[in-house]
Amino acid sequence: MAIISCRVKNNDDSVIQLLNPNRQTIYFRDMRPLKDSRFQLVNFSDNELRVSLSNVSLSDEGRYVCQLYTDPPQEAYADITVLIPPGNPIIEARDEVLSEGNETEMTCTAMSSKPAATIRWMKGDKELPGKPRVELTYDKMYTVTSRLTFTVSREDDGVPVVCIVDHPAVKDFQAQKYLEVQYKPEVKIVVEFPQGLTREGENLELTCQAKGKPQPQRVNWVKVDDDVPSHAVITGGDLYIENLNKSYNGTYRCMASNSVGESFDDYILYVYDSRAGEGAPRTVDHAVIGGVVAVVVFAMLCLLIVLGRYFARHKGTYFTHEAKGADDAADADTAIINAEGGHTNSDEKKEYYI
Numbered sequence: 001m002a003i004i005s006c007r008v009k010n011n012d013d014s015v016i017q018l019l020n021p022n023r024q025t026i027y028f029r030d031m032r033p034l035k036d037s038r039f040q041l042v043n044f045s046d047n048e049l050r051v052s053l054s055n056v057s058l059s060d061e062g063r064y065v066c067q068l069y070t071d072p073p074q075e076a077y078a079d080i081t082v083l084i085p086p087g088n089p090i091i092e093a094r095d096e097v098l099s100e101g102n103e104t105e106m107t108c109t110a111m112s113s114k115p116a117a118t119i120r121w122m123k124g125d126k127e128l129p130g131k132p133r134v135e136l137t138y139d140k141m142y143t144v145t146s147r148l149t150f151t152v153s154r155e156d157d158g159v160p161v162v163c164i165v166d167h168p169a170v171k172d173f174q175a176q177k178y179l180e181v182q183y184k185p186e187v188k189i190v191v192e193f194p195q196g197l198t199r200e201g202e203n204l205e206l207t208c209q210a211k212g213k214p215q216p217q218r219v220n221w222v223k224v225d226d227d228v229p230s231h232a233v234i235t236g237g238d239l240y241i242e243n244l245n246k247s248y249n250g251t252y253r254c255m256a257s258n259s260v261g262e263s264f265d266d267y268i269l270y271v272y273d274s275r276a277g278e279g280a281p282r283t284v285d286h287a288v289i290g291g292v293v294a295v296v297v298f299a300m301l302c303l304l305i306v307l308g309r310y311f312a313r314h315k316g317t318y319f320t321h322e323a324k325g326a327d328d329a330a331d332a333d334t335a336i337i338n339a340e341g342g343h344t345n346s347d348e349k350k351e352y353y354i
Contacts, residue, residue, distance in 0.1 A: 002053040002080055003042065006066030015069040016049045021062025027051055058082050058114065058140070084141060085169035086113035091161075091177050098152045099260055100183040106148045108163030108175065116142035118166040123150070124159045154183035157213060184261030185212030187219075189254050191267070192238075200245050200274045206267055208237035208254035216256040224251040224266070246271045 006018055017028045026034050030044040043050040053060060061082040068074040087110070094105040108130070110117040121128045130146035137143055146163070156179045165173040192205040210216045219237045221228060229248055233240040241248060249271055255264040 002056050002060070004051045004053065004064055004078060004080075006049040006076065008047050008068055011046045011068075012070075013046065017067050017069070018049055018051055019065040019067060021064065023065070026064075056080075056082055058084060082114070083167075083169040084112065084114040085167055086110035086117045086144075086165060086173070089119075089163050089165045089173060089175040091163045091175040093161075093177055096180065098179065098181050100152060100154045100181055103149060103151045106161060106163075106177065107145060108148075108165075109143065109145045110165045110167070110173075111143045112137065112139075112141045113144070113167055113169075114141050115168075117144050119144055119146035120164040120166065121146065121148045122162040122164065123156070152179060152181045154181060154213075157181040157183070182213045182258075182260050185210045185216045185256040185258055185263045187254055187256050187263045187265040189252075189265045189267045197272050198244060198269060199272050202244050204239075204241045204244055204248075204269065206239040206252065206254075208239070208256070208265070210237065210254075210256035210263075212256070212258045212260065212263075214258050214260075216258045219254055219256045222253050222255065224253055226250055228252075244269075244271045 004018065006016055008014075008016060015029060018026045020026050020034070024034055026032065026036075026039050027041065027044075027049060029049075030041055032039060032041065038054045040052050040054070041050075042052050049066070061080055064078050064080060066076045066078070090109045090111075092107050092109075095102075098104055106121075108119050108121070110119060116134050119130060119132055121130045128148055128150060130148045132144055132146045135143045135145075148161075158178060158180075160176045160178050162174055162176040167173065188209045190207045190209060192207055194202055194204070198204060208219050208221070210219050221232075221234050221239050223229075228234070228239075229241055231242065237254070239252065239254075249269055252267045252269060253264050254267075255262060257263075
């Protein structure tokens with residue numbers, strides 16, 4: 001419904017009338033010459049003419065004129081713009097079931113709107129760019145089609161793709177389609193026993209976990225470049241080997257397949273001696289060892305510096321004048337006799353530092 005009001009200030013009993021975009025008189029004072037019951041008088045006075053228009057259609061769009069019969073006549077204008085919401089969006093997919101890594105295409109159509117709608121795409125919580133095409137129809141309305149192309153992965157399985165239509169006449173207008181993506185198996189080998197080193201004489205139990213779409217119906221155990229031990233027990237995805245010895249060393253492979261492809265996972269078996277890992281020395285803290293070595297080296301450097309300074313200060317040999325020449329004597333008496341100056345020259349004795 002539209003409400004059209006024509007107001008006049010200080011009217012001097014002049015006639016007020018309302019005209020439609022085709023210049024036809026809708027109301028003349030409080031009378032309605034136009035035979036259209038959708039127009040109804042809401043209020044009439046000397047200063048106002050108010051009219052309602054129900055069930056508005058596109059043909060009602062245009063400029064409405066409020067006219068006051070004065071000399072010269074006075075006019076005022078009001079424009080009505082009619083918005084036409086699009087029909088329910090239609091989303092279509094080229095492929096119903098997809099394989100991972102393949103490209104697919106979707107289209108979304110919003111028909112018969114005014115103005116043209118805008119279409120956005122969401123895959124999960126991520127927005128994707130589409131390619132829109134706008135067509136103007138014979139009835140002056142717009143049809144918008146957006147095309148989306150993307151490559152799917154296994155993570156897209158079950159994810160909704162949503163087409164969101166933005167238009168000023170509607171809110172939260174959307175359509176969605178869930179993706180169905182098939183992918184080859186994901187294979188993982190889990191060691192059930194033992195936890196830790198595999199020693200001679202112990203038992204080995206491996207479980208092969210395989211998940212895919214469609215679900216793989218069969219898994220297969222092989223030993224790479226050799227045969228699986230003859231007494232190994234294979235039950236579905238489980239591999240069991242008793243009384244291990246080093247001849248069983250090698251790579252054991254679990255393979256699983258479905259209609260999309262095949263995958264595998266490997267387990268490398270190395271059998272240790274029966275007492276391997278027992279009484280093993282405790283790990284040494286290399287940081288502690290490095291610290292001790294650094295302290296020892298520092299102490300040795302300090303000692304060398306002290307000894308060097310000591311020898312530098314006591315360098316050379318001390319001789320007195322009396323003892324000069326006595327260092328070659330055979331005994332003490334001879335040394336005294338040979339000493340220069342002897343006791344006879346004791347008054348002239350001198351000391352020398354050499």
